[in-house]
Amino acid sequence: MSYVYKVIDSPIGKLKLVANGSRLSAILWENDKPNRVRLGSIHEDKDNPILAETERQLNEYFAGKRNCFELELDFAGTEFQKKVWETLLTIPFGETRSYGEIAVQIGNAKAVRAVGAATGKNPISIITPCHRVIGASGDLTGFAGGLRVKKMLLTLESGDTSQTAV
Numbered sequence: 001m002s003y004v005y006k007v008i009d010s011p012i013g014k015l016k017l018v019a020n021g022s023r024l025s026a027i028l029w030e031n032d033k034p035n036r037v038r039l040g041s042i043h044e045d046k047d048n049p050i051l052a053e054t055e056r057q058l059n060e061y062f063a064g065k066r067n068c069f070e071l072e073l074d075f076a077g078t079e080f081q082k083k084v085w086e087t088l089l090t091i092p093f094g095e096t097r098s099y100g101e102i103a104v105q106i107g108n109a110k111a112v113r114a115v116g117a118a119t120g121k122n123p124i125s126i127i128t129p130c131h132r133v134i135g136a137s138g139d140l141t142g143f144a145g146g147l148r149v150k151k152m153l154l155t156l157e158s159g160d161t162s163q164t165a166v
Helices: 049-062 079-088 099-105 112-120 147-157
Strands: 002-008 015-020 023-029 041-044
Touching (some): 002 049, 079 112
Antiparallel strands (some): 002 015
């Protein structure tokens, strides 16, 4: 599989948008761990239509003008991971869920740690809102973009658009 990418600036740092054909495959963080998201061969394409559309929708999101995304997604992972990621898409804008609640929602209440691991491998950050998943105590927990960014995204979704750049 061949992937194309484009790097964009955002209020939370540089993001690498990755597409496979006409579907978005990943949004990677500037300091993402190598191999957190495994992709095939990848080359830059600043003019790719799906990447341009993703950038437009993300800009609207960061400006507080968009609370849902309308993009075709291409999840690459195990069936369990895909099930978790699809479930993350059901978390309403501005709300949070615990890892335990996600485990119950996918029909396996004992899979809390596995849900956490799958959430950590979410390839399409922000759009597949893993930032909306919190610990059972309500505390912010691990996030590939960093806890500071997670807090910024949750604050943005609470209606506070006065975010400062990272």
